[in-house]
Amino acid sequence: MKKKILALATCICLAVSLAGCGGKEESRETSGGQEESADKEAATLNIAYQYGVAYAPLSIVKEQGLIEKAYEEAAGKKVTVTWNQMSSGADINTGISAGSIDAGFMGAAPAITGVTKGVGYKIFTNLSGQEHGLMTNDENIQSFEDLIGSSNQIALVNIGSIQHIMLAMALENAGYDPHALDANIVAMAHPDGMAALESGNASCHLTSNPYIFKERQEENLHEIMDVTNAWGIDDTFIVGVASETMHDNDPELYQALCGAIEEAVDFINGNPEEAAKITCEFDGNSEEEELEYIQKSKYSIETSHLFELASFMARTDFIETAPESYEDLVFDNVSGD
Amino acid sequence: MDEKKRKIHAFAARAIFIIALLLIWEYVARSGMMGEKSELIFPSLEAIGDAFIRNFIQGYAGISLWVYIGNSMRLLLEGLLIGILLAFLLSGLSMVSQTFYDICNLVISVFDLLPGVALLPVVIIIFGVKPGVIVFLVVHAVLWPMSRNVLDGFLAVPKIYVEAGMNMGLKGASLLWGVYFPAATSYIVSGLKVGWARAWRGLLSAEMIFGVASCPGIGLFINQMRTNMNNAEMYATLVVIIIIGLVVQYGVLSPIENCTVKKWGMSK
Numbered sequence: 001m002k003k004k005i006l007a008l009a010t011c012i013c014l015a016v017s018l019a020g021c022g023g024k025e026e027s028r029e030t031s032g033g034q035e036e037s038a039d040k041e042a043a044t045l046n047i048a049y050q051y052g053v054a055y056a057p058l059s060i061v062k063e064q065g066l067i068e069k070a071y072e073e074a075a076g077k078k079v080t081v082t083w084n085q086m087s088s089g090a091d092i093n094t095g096i097s098a099g100s101i102d103a104g105f106m107g108a109a110p111a112i113t114g115v116t117k118g119v120g121y122k123i124f125t126n127l128s129g130q131e132h133g134l135m136t137n138d139e140n141i142q143s144f145e146d147l148i149g150s151s152n153q154i155a156l157v158n159i160g161s162i163q164h165i166m167l168a169m170a171l172e173n174a175g176y177d178p179h180a181l182d183a184n185i186v187a188m189a190h191p192d193g194m195a196a197l198e199s200g201n202a203s204c205h206l207t208s209n210p211y212i213f214k215e216r217q218e219e220n221l222h223e224i225m226d227v228t229n230a231w232g233i234d235d236t237f238i239v240g241v242a243s244e245t246m247h248d249n250d251p252e253l254y255q256a257l258c259g260a261i262e263e264a265v266d267f268i269n270g271n272p273e274e275a276a277k278i279t280c281e282f283d284g285n286s287e288e289e290e291l292e293y294i295q296k297s298k299y300s301i302e303t304s305h306l307f308e309l310a311s312f313m314a315r316t317d318f319i320e321t322a323p324e325s326y327e328d329l330v331f332d333n334v335s336g337d
Numbered sequence: 338m339d340e341k342k343r344k345i346h347a348f349a350a351r352a353i354f355i356i357a358l359l360l361i362w363e364y365v366a367r368s369g370m371m372g373e374k375s376e377l378i379f380p381s382l383e384a385i386g387d388a389f390i391r392n393f394i395q396g397y398a399g400i401s402l403w404v405y406i407g408n409s410m411r412l413l414l415e416g417l418l419i420g421i422l423l424a425f426l427l428s429g430l431s432m433v434s435q436t437f438y439d440i441c442n443l444v445i446s447v448f449d450l451l452p453g454v455a456l457l458p459v460v461i462i463i464f465g466v467k468p469g470v471i472v473f474l475v476v477h478a479v480l481w482p483m484s485r486n487v488l489d490g491f492l493a494v495p496k497i498y499v500e501a502g503m504n505m506g507l508k509g510a511s512l513l514w515g516v517y518f519p520a521a522t523s524y525i526v527s528g529l530k531v532g533w534a535r536a537w538r539g540l541l542s543a544e545m546i547f548g549v550a551s552c553p554g555i556g557l558f559i560n561q562m563r564t565n566m567n568n569a570e571m572y573a574t575l576v577v578i579i580i581i582g583l584v585v586q587y588g589v590l591s592p593i594e595n596c597t598v599k600k601w602g603m604s605k
Contacts, residue, residue, distance in 0.1 A: 090563045097374035097566075110564065117566040120374050151551075153466050159548060159557070160564045182398070186466045187548035187557070192458050201465035245373075317398075319565070 043071070043079040043253055045246075048092045048104040051085060052283065053210055053293040054128045054238045055105055057264035058083075059279040066260035075252040088158075089114075096121050096243050103242040103257060109162040109318070111239050112310045115329050116321045120244050123306070123330040124254070125261045127238040129298040130209040132166055134227040137220060138203045144174050144226060147181060147204070154184045155193035156206040160318060162237065163206045165309070168316055170230035178316045197221070208237070210285075210293045233296075236303045236336075247331060258301075258333060265299045303336030380569040388569035389576060397561050400553065402577065409554035410581075412468055413540050416475025420532065423476065424483035429513050432491050445488070449481035453539050454546050461547075468552045471543050478539025483532035490524025491517050523598045530590055537582060 045067065049058050061067060062083055071079040084101070086092050089110025095101035097119045104121075111123055134154070140146060147154070156163040164185065168178035186202060190211045196202040197215065205215065206227060215221050240261060247254045268275040272294050280290035307326040314322030323329050326337060359382060365371065366381040380388070392402040427445075431438040453474040464470050494517055502516035518525075544556020555578065562571040598604045 088564075090566070093566055094378060094563075094568075097372075097378045099372040099374070113564070113566055118374075118377065119566065155466065158564065159550060159561060179398075183551045185548075185550040187550070187560075188457075188461070188466075188546070192461055192547075195458055196461050196466050199462045201461060 043075075043077060043250065045079055045081045045103065045253060045257070046084065046101045047081060048084045048086045048095055048101045050087070050089075050106065053279075053285075053290070053297060054130050054208070056275065056279045056283070056294055056297070057127060057261060057268050057299055058105060059282045060264040060267055060275060061260045063278050064264075066263050067256050070256035070259045070263075071253055074256055079253060079256070092241075093117075093119050096241070099243075099245070101243075102246045103240060105238060105240050107162045108236045108239050108306060108309055109160070109165055109313065111241050112306075112313060112323070112329065113160075113319050114241065116310070116314075116319050116323055121241040122244065122247070123239045123303070123334060124242040124247070124258055125240040125301045125334060126236050126303040126306075126336060127240055127261070127265075127299070127301075129233045129235055129300065129304065130237045131212055131233045131296060132163065132206070132208045132227060132231060132237075133212045133216070134167070134170075134204055134206045134224045135197060135212070135215045135221045136204045136224060137197055137200055139222075141203065141224065143224065144171060144176060144181070147184065148176060150184070152184060152203040153186045154181060154204040154206055155186050155188055155196050155202040157190060157193070158187045159185060162231075163208065165313060165316075165318060166227055166231040167206055168318075169312060170226040172312075172316070173230055174226055209297055210289075213293070213296065231309075233298045234304055236306045236309065239303065239306075242331070262301050265301055268294065268299050301334075303330065303334060305337060306330070307337060377566065378568055380572065384569040385572045385576070388567070389573035392558075392570055392573050392577070397558060402555075402558060402574070405553055405555050405558045406577070406581070408468075408552050409540060409544065409556070412471045412552075412554065413475055413536060416472045416540070417479055417533065417536050419472070420476040420479030420536065421483060421529070423480050424487055424528070424532070427480075427484045428487040428491055429510075429517075431488055432513060432517060433509060441484070442488075445481050445484050448477070449485065451477075453477045454542055457543075457547060466549070468549050470547060471540065471549075471554070474543040475536050475540050479532040479536040482535055483528045486524050486528030486531060487521065490521030490528070493524065494520040522601070523603045526590075526594050526598055529593070530586075533585060533590065534582075537578075537585075541578065 047058075049055050062081075065081075067081050068079055071077065084095075086095070086104075089104075089106035092101060092104035092106050093110060093114045096104055096114070103124070105127055115122055138152065141152065146152075154167070156167070158164070159182075167181060167185075171180055172178045184204075186196075188196070190207050193202065193205045193207060194211050194215060197205040198218065198221075204224075205211075207215065216223065240257075242254060242257065272291060276287055276291035276294055279294070280287045283290060283293075285293065306329060307323070310319070310323050310329060313319045330336075363382050366375065366379050369375045371379040376384075394401065396402050396404070427441050431441045456474070456477065457470075460470050460473055464473055498516050498520055499512070502512050507515050540554070541556040541559070544554040545560045548554075548557040548560065550557075555574065559571055559574050562568070562574060594604075
């Protein structure tokens, strides 16, 4: 009998310790960002961002320590900024809802999903707009007409990604069901999609800067313009989101963050050559390439057609709850539509 | 009788362990330990249970989770079957030819180190963009560990057995079938276990990165739930994955073990 009780106790202890470890660690992470950023002595700011020329202003903010400078000027205190490169908006969403990340940069689509799901953040700035396009290697494909109902495959980054939504928008603009091509999608990373298109394994690739420019230079590929026209370079592509906790608890830090992004965007627009020198290393391009890609991007802190995008996503079941107004999506200081 | 007692004891220990884990999960979920957004990232058991049922009824994009499971299982079985056959072929040939053994040994050591998803770009170029890519990655996941196990099993066969077989006039394929296979069964069975687990994981990670929308699988489903921040649905899908794993473990692999190595007294 004694042995049995002992065994039972072992079971429970084991279970408790297993769950306990996980719990403790995560709760430590939870307290990390928020409480310390509220703490007036040593402020910290955890930022998550992603890779590519669409995020170029962030390299400037990071390299020139713009947030640190702005915060010291405004509050007279130091802030420790931690930059984490993450691979998808979904990961950043989880990080922010767990409280381990204070601000993040991601595609407009996952940001809208996060805001409407109640992750606890809002959009605090626009970052960039890019060119996008649907390229094909098949001469017989000239319009959506040739794709719908066929077995031609369209490579794009992810189901539910901004590229998928662009496709749905373009389909709707052309008078088709926005989900008419869903079964033709194959989800894969941009470089894999480009390889698949060029080797003839996939007939279409819906992609963005810089891959779209590389593909436009290929002679045997041509573009189906509907997508290009549906969501262009002027429309919001990448946005910055900030947790409501940070916004409410440390307004000075929030202002410093907004100011730093604005300064970097102005810098990149005013001195693209100098900016390219700084950012080319992070993006793994040569300086000339980087400059070309930067000049073909649009960096702005004003959103464009963001609410329209959110309404479209709600109407076509990409998200479950529709935002009621533009103000539901963004903080007060953001301008645009 | 003793055997029966042992079984009841094992069952009780596991049941108590699982119940304790679930209780702790529920406690953590309800206590709000995970911060303000606890409900969203650490859903309660009730929410996960609801999501579990919803997954099968509503699913995603109007397709029930059953369809996703069906697609995944089909690709998995295809890959597993090819992988196991190839593993036997490779290790069998290695025992017959010394040259083949030398090369095969190197190939296994090299490829076993490469994660399947890292090969994705090459695979896409060679095989194109179709569900066959996933089958290939499953084969890659199962083939190398399985070959390694079977080969180790063959090498561990006592020389005296092999010589006895040869004295009886067995050689080549008949030697393999008559001596090596039965003598290495315990290695083969453990290879099957490892291979199955690797294949299952390989399948899910491949599907999470490479999603063919015309043949959507469980990995794609998890990815969608993550993208849409439906964490309860995501956890519920993980439970489904665990259940399938357990069914295969206790419904397929254990019986194989029982009527071979255990029956023959090769292992406990």
